[in-house]
Amino acid sequence: MTTYIDHAAPMASTPTTTNPITEGYTRREILTYAWAAAVGLMTLETTFAAFDYLKPRFRAGEFGGKFTLGIASVLPTDDDPPVSQPNGKFWLVNTSEGPKALYMVCTHLGCLYKWDASLGHFKCPCHSSEYSREGHYIYGPTSRSLDQFVVEIVENGKVMATTQQTVTGIMPPHISNPNAEIVVNTGQRLLGQDRALSPMRRA
Numbered sequence: 001m002t003t004y005i006d007h008a009a010p011m012a013s014t015p016t017t018t019n020p021i022t023e024g025y026t027r028r029e030i031l032t033y034a035w036a037a038a039v040g041l042m043t044l045e046t047t048f049a050a051f052d053y054l055k056p057r058f059r060a061g062e063f064g065g066k067f068t069l070g071i072a073s074v075l076p077t078d079d080d081p082p083v084s085q086p087n088g089k090f091w092l093v094n095t096s097e098g099p100k101a102l103y104m105v106c107t108h109l110g111c112l113y114k115w116d117a118s119l120g121h122f123k124c125p126c127h128s129s130e131y132s133r134e135g136h137y138i139y140g141p142t143s144r145s146l147d148q149f150v151v152e153i154v155e156n157g158k159v160m161a162t163t164q165q166t167v168t169g170i171m172p173p174h175i176s177n178p179n180a181e182i183v184v185n186t187g188q189r190l191l192g193q194d195r196a197l198s199p200m201r202r203a
């Protein structure tokens with residue numbers, strides 16, 4: 001028996017698959033959307049990086065950050081001995097010109113100098129450098145007076161005055177309002193003046 005093939009019969013069609021995501025979009029549109037998403041992601045990353053860079057590295061109350069000491073009227077008097085602030089690594093002293101925050105580290109080779117009540121000034125136990133109560137160089141091998149942190153006088157959230165470095169030395173900020181807040185910024189250190197310029201230098 002002879003078998004005939006009917007060429008007129010329709011061929012079984014191959015099932016076509018469609019991608020539900022790309023269906024309805026041209027290749028150009030998909031590339032445009034992908035590019036826009038990549039740019040958006042890059043912008044987001046840049047924004048986060050900038051924010052991370054700009055935000056303070058140290059929190060208030062830890063070394064490297066700011067220390068709020070209270071209002072000006074609670075400061076020690078001009079004659080009181082310095083007050084140690086070990087967390088901020090500074091000695092707080094008040095003077096007739098304004099408050100100072102003296103960095104606790106000796107400007108010679110980095111030892112911790114001490115307040116000597118019998119001498120009435122600071123003395124370093126390592127190589128005997130001496131500094132006045134206000135941080136001026138008196139005597140010893142170090143090359144400069146004590147470094148200081150910037151003190152801010154703050155009123156109603158506004159900084160009204162700060163410690164300034166001038167050609168004649170470091171000038172403390174003037175307090176005109178006894179209710180102003182005293183803030184020490186341990187992130188900003190000013191180098192002590194050359195010992196040759198110290199008004200307290202002992203020959």
Ligand code: FES
Nearest residue numbers: 106108109124127
């Ligand atoms: S480290 Fe203070 S005098 Fe040398």
